[in-house]
Amino acid sequence: GAVVSQHPSWVICKSGTSVKIECRSLDFQATTMFWYRQFPKQSLMLMATSNEGSKATYEQGVEKDKFLINHASLTLSTLTVTSAHPEDSSFYICSAREDRGRNTIYFGEGSWLTVV
Amino acid sequence: AQRVTQPEKLLSVFKGAPVELKCNYSYSGSPELFWYVQYSRQRLQLLLRHISRESIKGFTADLNKGETSFHLKKPFAQEEDSAMYYCALKVDSSYKLIFGSGTRLLVRP
Numbered sequence: 403g404a405v406v407s408q409h410p411s412w413v414i415c416k417s418g419t420s421v422k423i424e425c426r427s428l429d430f431q432a433t434t435m436f437w438y439r440q441f442p443k444q445s446l447m448l449m450a451t452s453n454e455g456s457k458a459t460y461e462q463g464v465e466k467d468k469f470l471i472n473h474a475s476l477t478l479s480t481l482t483v484t485s486a487h488p489e490d491s492s493f494y495i496c497s498a499r500e501d502r503g504r505n506t507i508y509f510g511e512g513s514w515l516t517v518v
Numbered sequence: 519a520q521r522v523t524q525p526e527k528l529l530s531v532f533k534g535a536p537v538e539l540k541c542n543y544s545y546s547g548s549p550e551l552f553w554y555v556q557y558s559r560q561r562l563q564l565l566l567r568h569i570s571r572e573s574i575k576g577f578t579a580d581l582n583k584g585e586t587s588f589h590l591k592k593p594f595a596q597e598e599d600s601a602m603y604y605c606a607l608k609v610d611s612s613y614k615l616i617f618g619s620g621t622r623l624l625v626r627p
Contacts, residue, residue, distance in 0.1 A: 406561075424586045434612050445604065445619040446562075451612055482600070507552075507613055509562040 408510035418430040425496030431476040432498035486517040524618035539590040541605030550608040551588040
């Protein structure tokens, strides 16, 4: 079946630095991808909709300059957490909507970010 | 307001018992709802969607617009059903989903 891969699976970075997380659709094209954030024992909170070739659409309360999203190809979206702080530590999950077929959404395995 | 509510954080049943995981939604348009499952240490995966009216792994879910519910049911729970279950609502044509808080199902032997 279709696979969405995230990299890295986990990352530790120093406060004030930036970190990039990649989301790839391995065997299908995805014009639209989504980025979520999940705190421990809580649900997924949608951060933004990533659109290939255009600007991302951010949810209310999500800082655009803090969480930079780039969707330069039909198989890759990246989330860059800029000037990371400890409160940005979280589990980040991406999903991708398959362009063909039933519009099925496939999820990545998630990326753990710890800011120290 | 668009919202998905899963009132139970944890549901514990014995193997062979019936299971019902509750999901209620709030949405002004025509809803399209999904159930996703997350097994231990695995990624989220689609379990079923209401428009397909399918049964996956013995689970079914019926959309009740009058009660704004989309409860997930299985007549006889199995131990391998133990997982985190999320109800999700599609809120626009891009297939943006909003999720409920999730229910952990624990099926005891």
